[in-house]
Amino acid sequence: MTDDAELKKAGLKVTLPRLRILELLEEDQAHLSAEDIYRKLIDAGEEVGLATVYRVLTQFEQAGICIRHNFEEGHAVYELTPSDHHDHMVCLDTGDVIEFTDDVIEERQKILATEHGYEIIDHSMVLYVKPIKK
Amino acid sequence: MTDDAELKKAGLKVTLPRLRILELLEEDQAHLSAEDIYRKLIDAGEEVGLATVYRVLTQFEQAGICIRHNFEEGHAVYELTPSDHHDHMVCLDTGDVIEFTDDVIEERQKILATEHGYEIIDHSMVLYVKPIKK
């Protein structure tokens, strides 16, 4: 689906800020904060307000286009909604975000929730890591 | 160890606000926000400033007395540092926090980090759940 169609499907008019933000999110496994996106757009010569970035990201999230993470960094980061669920490792030295999945863990989570009488609506698992030193 | 001794060991003077906050955290598996604690103290007739609550919680965290969580609620919550590590389920209907552990998951996390060339410094796993309807 084109970006254009994706926006229309979400009931959002196709505007320049929305297209640009969607493009940025589509770049290789991006995990960007509102500020990151704002800076990239300004640096690229686009005229856009930070408030618009926040509004668009909120709309994208409600439309299911992207999801919001609250890593322990003091600000939210956004990524395109992954087709395949995955979790994250955040490198404390570099800030790199690594995606991973593990079926064993997913399965255990379901079992544990059920044992407590709950069903999982969502979950977040973040490993804060550092590179192994030789 | 008494609360008194715990504070001294951390190099903190034994003051009323610190004792009261420590007591609140010790009440049954408390997961409290700074605001929660502030309200409870004010309602109990204590004279305390919100800034002090934040400062004390930060000191407690640095001293290893308590840990801070960023669930997706817009504010941090604190709990006494657990002797045994555990993760959390947060009930989206009631806000209840359920603690749990699972050795299988812990083990898989270590393996996954190692496979990516990292060692785990810390991790957070939160399941957002709802009660199973009959």
Added chain:
DNA sequence: GTCCTTGCAAAGCTTTTGCATCGCT
């Protein structure tokens, strides 16, 4: 033309900090 979207500025929230006062040791 209509209604949605935008940018700016102002406001909101949680958390932190400056500073004079107070209190533990």
Added chain:
DNA sequence: AGCGATGCAAAAGCTTTGCAAGGAC
């Protein structure tokens, strides 16, 4: 007495909102 701790108010950082102007359909 000395130095850390406190309370208040102000400030900081991220995010949201009000409003008039602009743009999509």
